[in-house]
Amino acid sequence: MKEELLATFGSYFEQPLIDEIVEEGKLMEVPAGETIMDIGQYIRSIPLLLSGAIKVLREDEEGDELLLYYLEQGETCSVTMACCMGQTKSEIRAITETDTKMVMVPVQKMEEWMAKYKGWRNYVLESYQNRLNELLLTVDSIAFKNLDQRLVDYLKKKVEVTNDDHIRNTHQEIAYDLHTSRVVVSRLLKKLEKMKKLVLHRNYIHVVDL
Structure with missing residues (x-):
């Protein structure tokens, strides 16, 4: 020690x-x-x-x-x-x-x-x-920030502290952390996926370029 x-x-x-x-x-x-x-x-x-x-x-x-x-x-x-x-x-x-x-x-x-x-x-x-x-x-x-930017900041910090670009939290767990609803988080994650910022998988989120 x-x-x-x-x-x-x-x-x-x-x-x-x-x-x-x-x-x-x-x-x-x-x-x-x-x-x-x-x-x-x-x-x-x-x-x-x-x-x-x-x-x-x-x-x-x-x-x-x-x-x-x-x-x-x-x-x-x-x-x-x-x-x-x-x-x-x-x-x-x-x-x-x-x-x-x-x-x-x-x-x-x-x-x-x-x-x-x-x-x-x-x-x-x-x-x-x-x-x-x-x-x-x-x-x-x-x-001062909209939820879109808060979610991006959250994902960036998550990658930083875990040193892993695969985020294994559920959409509900992310919603809890951001004090919002799962439906909203899922919609914003889909939006980021369409922008090719991340890829959504069944059990994890692969952050590509935030």
Whole structure:
């Protein structure tokens, strides 16, 4: 685990901090599609991603979901950190997009490391800034972009985080992520196929040129 931590976080964290993470953290390998954090849960630890990707979702009063952002290698979830600091319940759902390896760090170490390690402070502050920027992009997308462009952006990001141009989500799953209906998603995907941007298959979507 130490070698992977150094490779992923060595540019951020001091050597003594890496040693503490090895001592205090718990290495987890989680297959794709697993919920690792759910709405209403109290958070006992925070993830540091060594590999893979996690999608973070918000749920409305009717139970419909909206994709907020992805977490990738070298990142953590600032919303999780905020819940930890405030000792409040989670307001997001986190699901592994791909097979994911991460180190879970106990929440009680957060404040200690904030005071003790400059590298940890900078990492946490940068994480907050990155997540805020992504949330603003999500708000802008909903407010200012039509659904056609939102779908294209979604597919591009999906290819990027999975490193795979074959998207295996159903039309319904894509509709959930974009907070729209399956019928609309299917119609827009057909439109993109006619434009030769992608090819629709029975069990997957092949992205060609978005």
